[in-house]
Amino acid sequence: MNQQLAQILPLGRIRRNPQIDPRKGRKKSAYEQLVRSISAKGIIQPILVRPVSDDPNFDHEVVAGNRRWTAAHDAGLIEVPALIRAMSDQEARLIAALENQVRADLTPIEEAQHAVILLEDMANDHLAVMKALDWSRTKLDSRLLLAHACDEVADALLEEQIKIGHAELLCRLPASDQAGILLKIIEKNYSVEQTRARLLELTRDVSTARFDTTECRSCIHNSGANADLFEASLGASRCQNSVCWNRKTEQLISVRLIEAQEEHAVVHSELNLAKDSYVKLVARGDDGVGEQQAAACATCASFGAVVTVSRGREGDVIGGMCFNKPCHKEKTAVYKAALASLSNTAPSTSAGTAAGGTPAKPKAASAKPTQVKKSIRRVAFDLYARMSKQAVLNDRSLALAVAIVSMYFEMRSDLKSEVRAPMEKAMGVTSSLMPTARADAEIRLAQLGEEKLLTFMGSMAAASLFRTDNADAFEKSVSGAQSLKFMEYAQVDPAKGFAMNETYLKAQVKAGIIEDCKRSGFATAYNEVKGEKAFEGLTTGKASVLIDAVLAFKEFNWLGYLPPALELSVQGGKKPAPQQSESTQA
Incomplete structure (x- = not known):
């Protein structure tokens, strides 16, 4: 590793970037001790910074050492020792995470914040984040769970008012419920085991269950099963056995995850993803990527579905999700630029509208998936x-x-x-x-x-x-x-050489099959033979039904059609050069 000498930089020309170091708080007593130490001895270990040019008020921003940078301000320092290194945003975030995790003062909540950022940078590739941080899957899942903590729970863990076990239990609850239960835990000084026991006593309305409740009708833990035998009851049927309720719900979610694999390229549980680390893929609108790019993204290894775990929606499968937000942001920017260009160059027509009043469709310069599945x-x-x-x-x-x-x-x-x-x-x-x-x-x-x-x-x-x-x-x-x-x-x-067959169709996701049918003309031919909107009816069913219909329809000839994902350029090659006609060959 290259040795680099620290330089003395003016503190007022260095800024903090919360997108690189996401710390939102610090333990007060430990921080006050750091300020006193810096006031007396200065900064012993240089901070790490990188050059910036987007703001005339600053020359550098902190990559590693935000806590020392803040304490230097509070201690009244004018200058600080720093190592200067040029690096990208993603490199800076990774270095900040690695530097911070070896420090004794880093809390689990702060580790969770780093994990969230790195997971988004790495397109929700859990294995890549585990390798970068040298974490086990258990630790990564635990920290991602903590990322669902409300601000009050995060602050309480930071100030050591609760233990990490308390936080993990609370993070499984809706954010709106966490703060109220937290107050009771602190007020009653509940241990982790006592907290778990109290949470297990919470009842659930059986009518809201997402799983099969046939067994619940005669269960002794169902408050409504024998309500007529008691003078006082809870009224409506409520489950008083949360252990059983949670087990059935987890089984439901596990089944939905397996089922979703048949319809989607990638499937994640909501708990294994950081909040806002994925986005719904749409062709148009403020977050649109364009129709051509949306079709290409359907074959991407970062395109799939999320299985929800939130109360009342357990087991819901939401498809059409992009798990690579940096890539999605780039594609959205390209589409917006194409729309703006179209609006600026279209003669005597309204912005975004072609002659005749038909909305114009900007053509993507290179519509292809980031990584083909x-x-x-x-x-x-x-x-x-x-x-x-x-x-x-x-x-x-x-x-x-x-x-x-x-x-x-x-x-x-x-x-x-x-x-x-x-x-x-x-x-x-x-x-x-x-x-x-x-x-x-x-x-x-x-x-x-x-x-x-x-x-x-x-x-x-x-x-x-x-x-x-x-x-x-x-x-x-x-x-x-x-x-x-x-x-x-x-x-x-x-x-x-391409022939539409079962192997290709089963390798594709449902959205990709629909796009192939529309692009090739199959959908139009199918409607002509089967009746108006017959193809649209197929798209509402399961992918397996759509595949069977495509293979059974012999009135359409696929000869000459090549799915975009099978283009040489998409797979890393070059498109074949146009063949010369005999009249042009010398």
């Missing part, structure tokens, strides 16, 4: 492999190149350097060549125009495109990378 990517690579097979069989130089590189990879670990070095020099590669980079070497060899034609090697080379990839490592598919390069090399259009 694996099932769609697998369909794309399978399509490219089938198309590239013919390219290999038709080009003996390419087939021979594949065979040569394959033999090189098989042999190189067993060859002495004096034998391997001349081979690598002739191929134009080094010993550090990775399998995923082999396609470039194969193309270079193919362009040499090898004359030794070995037909059987062509078949072997074509077979290499159908290697079985481990599902977890599919994103690093060797054959997928080959297929992309071969498609570009042979200028093959994947649209000529």
Whole structure:
């Protein structure tokens, strides 16, 4: 790690950015002690800052050391020692989180605030956040649960009026209920176990249950089951066994999570997400991304559904959610810019309206998902492999190149350097060549125009495109990378080989299937044969019903249609160049 000397900077030219360090409070006694120490000795450990240029009143902002920066102000300091480092917003937030979590004064609530920010930066990828913070999944889930605390609960935990166990129990309740129960806990000095016992005594209206209440009708814990036998009762049926109620609700949510996987690409429980860390994907409006981009986002690995756990809505599945807010923000900005451009350039028509009064549709410069989900990517690579097979069989130089590189990879670990070095020099590669980079070497060899034609090697080379990839490592598919390069090399259009089938449809989400049907003309053809609005009726049902209808409808020819997610450019390749007509070829 590079050693960097601290510089003395004017305190008044340094600002705090709450988006980098989200601390909203601090333990008063410990903070007052820090102020006294800085007043007497100054700041011993330099703060970390980064340059800023968006405000003439400041030159830098704090990345790590906000507490020391605030205490320096309160202590009356004019200058502070600081390390200066240029970094992006996301880098700054990660460094602040890592720096803060090793400090003894960081509270669980503050850890939760850092986890929320990093989870949003990393598109709700829980594994990535766990790796960055070196946390277990249990700790991450616990801190995300604390992110649902109301301000009063957060302050009470910060001031050590309650323990983390109290806060975790309260955070499972609606925010509107937390403050009132908190006051009782503090007033009665309830332990965590006493708090749990008291919360379990709360009754629930059986009529509001989201699960099957057949067993509840005759249950002894149902206050309304035998109300006629008592002079006084609670009246309406109320469950007095919260343990059973909570167990049935959790089972319901678990089932809904499993069921939702069949309809959506990604599914999260509401409790495993930070509040406001995801957004509903819409084509138009203030948060719209445009129709073309919305269709592309339906195939993204960050597009899916949320299963709610809030009282009264337990088990509700809300689809069409984007879990990558930074990406969504960028796409929204692009769409707004396109709308503004359209409004400024349209002659003699109202803003956003084409001639004839029809609302104009701005075209996205590059409508594609940030990260295509694996099932769609697998369909794309399978399509490219089938198309590239013919390219290999038709080009003996390419087939021979594949065979040569394959033999090189098989042999190189067993060859002495004096034998391997001349081979690598002739191929134009080094010993550090990775399998995923082999396609470039194969193309270079193919362009040499090898004359030794070995037909059987062509078949072997074509077979290499159908290697079985481990599902977890599919994103690093060797054959997928080959297929992309071969498609570009042979200028093959994947649209000529695509056939609408069950594999593709089941890899797609419902919103993506609907978009494909509309884009290809299937919806129009279906309505013409089945009757007006027949297709719209299909869209209201389950994805499985829609898939069966698409496969059963033989009056529409899908030939020539290619889903946007299967475009070479979306999968990391380049679009094939237009073929020259015979009249233009010299």
